[in-house]
Amino acid sequence: MxxxxxxxxxxxxxxxxxxxxxxxxxxxxxxxxxxxxxxxxxxxxxxxxxxVSTNDANKAENILAVAATAEVLATIVNTVGPEKLGSQLDAVTRRNVQAAAQQEKNHYELLTSKAVGGKEVTKTIYVPDEVFASKENLLKTLVVGDQVFINAYLLGVTVFARQGTLSGSKFARYAAEIMATEAVHRAVALQSLGELGNDRVYAKFAQREEVAGLPTTGAPGFYDIMDAVTVLESAGFGFGKPGSKPGTAYNYDEVAARTPVDPGVNTISIS
Structure with a gap:
């Protein structure tokens, strides 16, 4: 059974x-x-x-820790990317990426708040230098990264919902609300690459990646939250230590202090 x-x-x-x-x-x-x-x-x-296993790997604390650390990474990449690439990004793409940085920072602050109780593994992320080498590299990194986040938050929805409690259902909803925003980030990055942004009927969980030309093309989704870390590490990111590709260390607190705030971003608090 x-x-x-x-x-x-x-x-x-x-x-x-x-x-x-x-x-x-x-x-x-x-x-x-x-x-x-x-x-x-x-x-x-x-x-x-x-x-989706119910072993210790997928316990709530691990999901929150991985999610918070992923938001550290996302805040850094979306903040530093426009700084590094400057005029290589058109105005709409630059604004969308910077708005995503603001949103990822907000997600991190929610996940690590007393109300949720998550704790990041590290605030120092080694980002492969190639990520900021071109507009295409940055946008493909965002497409891949946002899909990892989508998968992770959908896994979180499943685990939290299984708890069968009001607290579990609340955290499941939080995860779904964040996942929806990550799906938007993925869509606008795809559109800036000249691809169809709204290319999916359902947010991808276990299915294989069908977008061509990505490092993850053809790879399936994951059922274990630690696999999110594996995918990001395979792309060259390092968490608190150098990654597998030449990269530069960025500290969340230093970067988040200069993350821009777009007046057009709304729904900045959660119910």
């Missing part, structure tokens, strides 16, 4: 605690019969949710 069906049966049992044990067993048996009759057992066992 898959983790997802076990979870379903546990929920049925929990939500019907007011009923006698025999009645709860009857409800579970009835649900099992219905799923079997509709041929859904195989579908559930093969679902993305069933593949």
């Amino acid at each position: 898959s983790d997802s069906t076990n979870h379903l049966y546990d929920e049925i049992d929990r939500q019907n605690q007011h009923l006698p044990a025999s009645s709860r067993r009857g409800l579970i048996k009835g649900t099992a019969a219905s799923l079997a009759g509709m041929g859904l057992f195989g579908l559930m066992s093969a679902s993305a949710e069933a593949k």
